[in-house]
Amino acid sequence: MKYIAQHSIVLLSIVMFLYNIYLGNGSWPTDTVEFIAEFTMLLACLAVMYYIRQLRPYPDVYWLMLSGSAFYYIYAFMDILEEFFINSTVGITNIDDYIQTIGFVLLCVGIHNWIVLHRSFIQKLELKAETDHLTGLFNRHAFFKRMNPKSKQEEGIQGAFLIMDIDHFKAVNDTYGHTLGDVVLQGVAQELKSHIRANDILARWGGEEFLLYLNDVMNEEALVTAESLRKFIEQLVFQYEGESVQCTISIGIYNVNSSIRLDTAIDRADKALYKAKSKGRNCVVVNSGVII
DSSP states (O other), rough: TTTTHHHHHHHHHHHHHHHHOOOOBBBBOSOHHHHHHHHHHHHHHHHHHHHGGGTTTTTHHHHHHHHHHHHHHHHHHHHHHHHHBBTTOOOOTTTHHHHHHHHHHHHHHHHHHHHHHHHHHHHHHHHHHHHHHOOSSSHHHHHHHHHHHTTTTTTOOEEEEEEETTTTTTHHHHOOHOOOOOOHHHHHHHHHHHHHHHTTTEEEEEEEEEEEEEETTHHHHHHHEEEEEEEEHOOOOOOEEEEEEOOOOEEEEEEEEEEEHHHHHHHHHHHHHHHHTTTTTTSEEEEEOOOO
16 A cells, blocks of 8 residues: 555544544634644645655655654644644643654754755766766766866866777677677776876767876877877787687877867877878877877
8 A cells, every 4th residue: 555654644633533523622713814824734744745655765765754744744733623622632731842843853854864865866867977888987078077177277288188999899890799899898998997097087989989188198108108008908808708809999199288179189189090090000199289
């Protein structure tokens, strides 16, 4: 039964009301405005009790909210009983104040837990929206989101862009199937990620391409890093259901030490990558800023 707790509370209040009718001493409320206000509070608490059923999958929130709204419902019900019955059986001195206080505290704690839960959901959604589902790396959106603040700094971007492409990746898919191709993508992604620093930014750029921003690393140091990454990938062996394959990567580099549009810097790194492919692949080419 979906609403067993809610139904039980309502049934209890109905029994209490009928019991007071049985005892007699009932009369219509003299203050109509106050009665309407108390009855509206009762209906509001009742609506909350039933509406929060949607939070049942989250017990840390659901039971606190249900208990708090139930206590408030009982508090409002007791006020209404006192309007109808002068000598109500629940008219114990100050008990309604205690019930109201308990309900308020439970609701406050429940709302706090609800907010924490909501923040957790938002964080998970943001992470999912910024993560490439196959490799676990950032996607393009996440890359630009993290790079935009750097591009707006007065000194501009200080670092190197590396675009990396898995050589002959289409042949891997065509020969061994897309499953092994996915294994290669995942393996290359994790290998690249394991050899960069925490303040570098690595993303899957699309297909078999990866984009890496080396923060505060340029020129010879960037070239050494790129060569190291190329050699690490060259040594990997990817296996799936008895099939194994080795891959290489081509890398294009563009060093930035000034204010420049992100898309311009990335485009220049991409031109260096194109040059690396035309040179036979499995190599690193640096775009010095001139047309290559």
